[in-house]
């Protein structure tokens with residue numbers, strides 16, 4: 001197939017789809033893999049808005065513009081194993097000499113010198129076509145749809161249940177805002193954990209997308225109908241989810257007026273981006289679109305004020321007895337800037353629930369079947385269940401996921417694994433490919449939201465024991481460790497999750513194509529990557545991390 005035939009079939013803007021099967025289009029699986037994952041990121045079944053090349057998280061893009069994307073595709077189709085492609089904020093900018101065990105693609109997205117790292121400066125550059133916002137897995141080509149966040153959300157809700165509700169979320173009501181790419185995982189994660197769920201989004205299209213993908217049970221356009229449904233379900237202990245078309249602030253206010261205090265309140269609107277991610281209170285979607293264009297500063301001011309109001313209601317619910325936590329969208333900071341001075345009076349989800357897992361090198365390990373065949377994922381699920389018979393939490397998750405998770409685009413799976421486990425799983429997948437038990441190679445990656453790959457003081461590194469929240473040497477070391485180890489593609493981004501100025505983070509994906517080369521790379525990368533989490537938390541003074549330094553023989557002095 002020549003280039004124009006390939007583009008016509010797989011990348012006819014805005015209709016993107018990954019090739020499937022085991023026939024190569026690029027020169028090797030090392031370049032076919034990033035090519036497929038890039039196209040998969042933009043597949044309408046996966047991406048929130050392929051017309052704008054937006055994958056998730058407000059404006060998180062996979063490539064800078066359609067022309068730049070074509071160039072990247074062309075390079076990947078032609079690249080050999082002694083060269084690597086350089087991608088700068090979604091545009092191919094060069095090819096360097098490397099070697100077969102080096103990463104095939106080096107990606108840097110949205111990085112700005114710290115003093116210039118503001119949304120205003122970024123927007124100016126973006127307008128001039130010089131940058132794009134890469135979010136975390138959008139610009140690093142390992143987004144796998146809402147499932148990517150599903151298990152993390154399930155773990156978080158379950159951990160919240162364990163900490164505050166004796167491990168039982170039945171008869172408990174969770175209320176949250178935002179049903180977008182990430183936020184859309186909340187209803188299914190909540191019902192999987194046994195809770196009743198009410199999600200609020202201003203955009204009915206977004207809610208309908210969750211109903212279609214099986215992540216949400218009902219859509220409602222009426223507050224009283226939605227309220228009745230969830231209050232009744234909570235009473236009966238029924239794990240159902242309802243998506244209500246409305247402004248989140250208005251609904252929290254109305255619930256307070258009606259004397260309904262949810263058990264858990266959080267939020268997943270794209271608060272990190274006050275211009276494109278949050279719709280100010282009182283505006284219709286249409287009015288918001290217009291105002292955004294004609295008066296962006298006014299829009300941002302209204303947005304921040306609305307977030308202050310929104311956070312104010314969350315604080316009120318906390319006083320009324322709800323467990324309230326920030327779910328990684330920087331809502332507290334935006335609310336604070338908008339005038340709610342008590343915004344930081346509730347915790348973020350990392351110090352509340354996730355940090356102990358980070359100390360074990362645990363995080364969102366994920367993989368995708370390049371064959372496109374769902375049976376390949378089933379084979380990997382079963383292999384993991386056999387290989388880790390004592391990991392009951394993982395087994396429960398995989399069995400639930402098999403029944404309840406619909407794949408979007410290339411079949412994929414996520415499951416939190418830690419030090420030792422990731423390497424074992426990676427080698428197992430490579431063996432399954434070698435033995436022909438899978439129809440094509442597997443790619444193994446993770447979110448940048450991981451144990452040793454991110455500096456984000458309002459999220460992953462909030463309230464570190466030694467106060468090193470803002471030290472971003474760590475994600476840079478992570479990038480270097482994974483580059484040196486031979487990941488298949490690596491990335492370094494700014495601003496993911498919480499917005500420009502607030503985070504720096506590294507990504508990696510490693511290929512399991514059944515070869516000895518892949519085995520070498522997997523052994524190094526899937527050791528180094530979780531080890532970085534243990535090193536980072538040990539250095540910050542966490543006892544669990546210190547114990548894991550010994551358990552995994554990581555002491556180096």
Ligand code: NAD
Nearest residue numbers: 057058178180181182183201202248269270279328329497
């Ligand atoms: P998204 O942009 O796809 O979805 C955001 C949704 O919020 C949209 O559907 C939008 O209509 C809705 N919304 C905006 N203003 C609203 C309002 N006033 N009331 C009700 N709904 C409103 O974003 P996403 O991919 O779902 O990500 C959500 C946020 O979570 C982002 O800030 C992202 O950075 C963050 N995030 C969190 C995690 C995590 O692990 N917790 C991981 C990745 C991203």
